[in-house]
Ligand SMILES: Nc1ncnc2c1ncn2[C@@H]1O[C@H](COP(=O)(O)OP(=O)(O)O)[C@@H](O)[C@H]1O
């Protein structure tokens with residue numbers, strides 16, 4: 432094996448689904464994102480780690496159109512989405528979940544599945560769903576797909592539960608299922624196992640792996656080191672808004688800059 436010295440991110444991807452260039456974002460005097468240039472290879476599970484406050488969630492918000500950029504550009508499938516609204520970015524094939532999933536007041540799991548992932552997808556089919564007499568072929572197909580996904584993620588028994596009654600872990604699984612509903616080209620998960628019990632975390636690991644084997648690309652922020660080291664390759668490390676390095680789990684684990692960032696950081 433040849434030894435490689437990584438300077439920031441590896442930008443030699445063959446077929447990147449997602450590319451960013453020089454992303455910048457400040458909140459008052461604080462630079463949360465500082466010149467972030469990354470690529471995510473199609474078919475990969477790319478991890479993203481970094482100490483608390485490194486700017487990971489902010490980066491997801493910038494990429495998915497939830498925050499306006501101060502500078503930089505974003506492409507999904509080679510289509511520029513730099514100034515796109517979240518639903519427009521979703522339409523190009525990029526879906527994200529939230530670190531804290533929104534509870535859908537007054538909706539059952541079935542209904543939540545049918546309104547798409549969070550506020551990102553503009554159009555809702557729920558009004559049609561609530562009037563069963565008017566349910567057409569497409570809506571019927573959506574309902575069947577929702578049921579199939581809930582079964583796949585082993586939460587079909589929750590289908591008629593109000594989403595407000597779910598545990599944190601169950602909500603994470605519903606979020607994953609809702610995100611998959613739209614068949615995204617790339618799925619951004621923000622801490623998919625935060626606050627989830629170890630059994631459910633193992634299930635989530637298995638589901639992500641299986642989806643990836645079927646071709647699903649992931650970019651995953653995760654705080655749980657064993658989880659992300661086991662699942663992702665490559666891993667991008669952020670620190671103080673910048674890309675510190677990108678490498679294999681092994682390279683990241685042994686990198687002195689990464690060790691220093693975590694020791695010197697908030698944790
Ligand atoms: N909407 C916001 N307004 C002000 N500051 C923010 C906002 N979002 C994030 N920040 C700040 O940006 C920095 C990076 O935050 P965040 O992206 O959430 O980090 P991470 O997800 O890596 O823990 C933090 O200092 C945080 O307080």
Ligand SMILES: [Mg+2]
Nearest residue numbers: 487488489530
């Ligand atoms: Mg975060």
